[in-house]
Amino acid sequence: xxxxxxxxxxxxxxxxxxxxxxxxxxxxxxxxxxxxxxxxxxxxxxxxxxxxxxxxxxxxxxxxxxxxxxxxxxxxxxxxxxxxxxxxxxxxxxxxxxxxxxxxxxxxxxxxxxxxxxxxxxxxxxxxxxxxxxxxxxxxxxxxxxxxxxxxxxxxxxxxxxxxxxxxxxxxxxxxxxxxxxxxxxxxxxxxxxxxxxxxxxxxxxxxxxxxxxxxxxxxxxxxxxxxxxxxxxxxxxxxxxxxxxxxxxxxxxxxxxxxxxxxxxxxxxxxxxxxxxxxxxxxxxxxxxxxx
Numbered sequence: 001x002x003x004x005x006x007x008x009x010x011x012x013x014x015x016x017x018x019x020x021x022x023x024x025x026x027x028x029x030x031x032x033x034x035x036x037x038x039x040x041x042x043x044x045x046x047x048x049x050x051x052x053x054x055x056x057x058x059x060x061x062x063x064x065x066x067x068x069x070x071x072x073x074x075x076x077x078x079x080x081x082x083x084x085x086x087x088x089x090x091x092x093x094x095x096x097x098x099x100x101x102x103x104x105x106x107x108x109x110x111x112x113x114x115x116x117x118x119x120x121x122x123x124x125x126x127x128x129x130x131x132x133x134x135x136x137x138x139x140x141x142x143x144x145x146x147x148x149x150x151x152x153x154x155x156x157x158x159x160x161x162x163x164x165x166x167x168x169x170x171x172x173x174x175x176x177x178x179x180x181x182x183x184x185x186x187x188x189x190x191x192x193x194x195x196x197x198x199x200x201x202x203x204x205x206x207x208x209x210x211x212x213x214x215x216x217x218x219x220x221x222x223x224x225x226x227x228x229x230x231x232x233x234x235x236x237x238x239x240x241x242x243x244x245x246x247x248x249x250x251x252x253x254x255x256x257x258x259x260x261x262x263x264x265x266x267x268x269x270x271x272x273x274x275x276x277x278x279x280x281x282x283x284x285x286x287x288x289x290x291x292x293x
Contacts, residue, residue, distance in 0.1 A: 001106055003033045003098060004080030004157070008070050011044040012088030015199055020053040022092035028099055031106075038074040040065045046088075068165035068173040071150070075160050082106075083160055085174075087151040090117070090196040101154050101194035104141050111186040112178060113141075114153040115194030124207075125256035126243050126263035127200065135192070142187035150174035152196045159186065171210075172217035179221060204262055208270035215274025227275035236268045 005023055009016065023035055035055040039047060041062050050057055058077050060070050075083050082102050092098070097115065104110040116135040119128040134149070153174060163180050165173045178188050202210065218225055243260040247253045 001031050001082060001102070002080040003028070003031055003082050003084055003102055003154075004075075004078030005033060005035045005084045005086060005098070006071065006074035006078060007035065007037050007086055007088050008067070008074070009037055009039045009042055009046050009050075009088040011042050011046055013042070013045040013049050014201070015089045015091055016046055016049045017052070018091045019086065019088065020050070020055065023098070024053065025095050026092070026098040027095045031099065031102070033098065034078070034080060036074045036078050038070045038077075040070060066167050066169070067171060068169055069167040071165045071173065072167065075157065075164075078157065081157055082154055083157050084154045085150040085152070086196065087198060089199050089201070090151055091199065093118070093195040093197060097152075097194050097196060100191050101152070104189045104191055105154060105156060109187065110142050110189035111159050111181055112148065112153065112155040113189045113191050113194070114148045114150075114174075115190075115196065116192050117149070117152055117196055117198040120197055120199065122199065122201075124200070124259055124263045125247060125252065126239070126260050126267070129239075129243055129246060131198065135190075137192050139192050140190040142189045146175060146178040146182045146188060148174045148178035148188055151198055152194065169217045169220060170213040172214055172221060176217070176221050204266050207263060208266035211267050211270035212274035212277075215271045216277045219275060219277070225275070227272055229272070232268045232272045236264055239264045239267075 007019070020035065023033065026033065035053070037050050037055050037057045038060055039057060040060050047057065056077060058073055060073055071085065082105055084098065084101060101113055101115045104113050117131050118135070119131055134147070150173070155177075159181065163177055166176050169176060182188060215227070240260060243264065244253065244257070247256045247260065
């Protein structure tokens with residue numbers, strides 16, 4: 001079976017080399033692999049890093065960019081039987097990441113899978129708690145529901161061809177596709193042994209904007225989800241309380257106290273604003289939401 005790894009990039013030179021080397025180092029048995037990079041105008045040396053590896057680079061113009069459109073372009077350029085999506089700021093934990101991610105698909109258990117994500121010592125403490133919530137150490141093959149995350153995911157190319165990504169969403173294009181697949185009776189699976197380091201390096205404004213645009217998309221995917229101010233306050237204080245408890249248990253309270261407060265504030269401020277976004281997105285705002293980072 002041939003695997004196509006599709007990576008969206010915009011100024012990802014910090015971690016792209018380690019990711020591409022990690023792909024080369026994968027132990028795949030009888031599987032083969034190709035890598036397709038969809039770049040949306042990097043200026044930091046990303047393309048120079050990519051040129052050191054056997055990859056196919058395709059471009060998308062800034063004014064044409066959306067998360068779904070860039071994936072569709074990458075998928076169309078791919079020639080594999082299975083499409084694997086990984087963020088340009090993710091790094092495989094070991095040489096079995098790729099084989100573990102595609103195994104449930106190759107075995108006919110699932111049409112699509114997603115794998116585990118963890119942070120490292122540079123990650124925000126609260127973000128590591130979020131990773132622990134959504135990416136546990138136990139497999140779910142298949143899982144109930146349609147949660148999925150394209151920072152580390154795979155799908156049969158034939159399934160993508162019949163269900164292309166929505167190109168208008170401001171985010172969560174992965175969950176939108178997964179919901180459609182589940183509605184067709186197809187299975188989504190979580191492969192915990194397929195693990196990557198997911199290394200965000202965002203300002204607080206970027207954290208807030210990420211949760212805001214995801215909340216806008218969630219309104220389209222799940223319009224029944226309404227996030228009122230009382231909900232925001234309850235979730236904020238609960239998250240802070242749990243994070244501080246975890247930090248205290250790990251003897252890291254002093255190091256992360258302020259970061260926990262700021263991360264959770266920006267998370268729920270962005271989520272609340274995005275959940276109440278009902279206006280038509282202007283051209284300027286669409287570029288701000290869609291253009292990465």
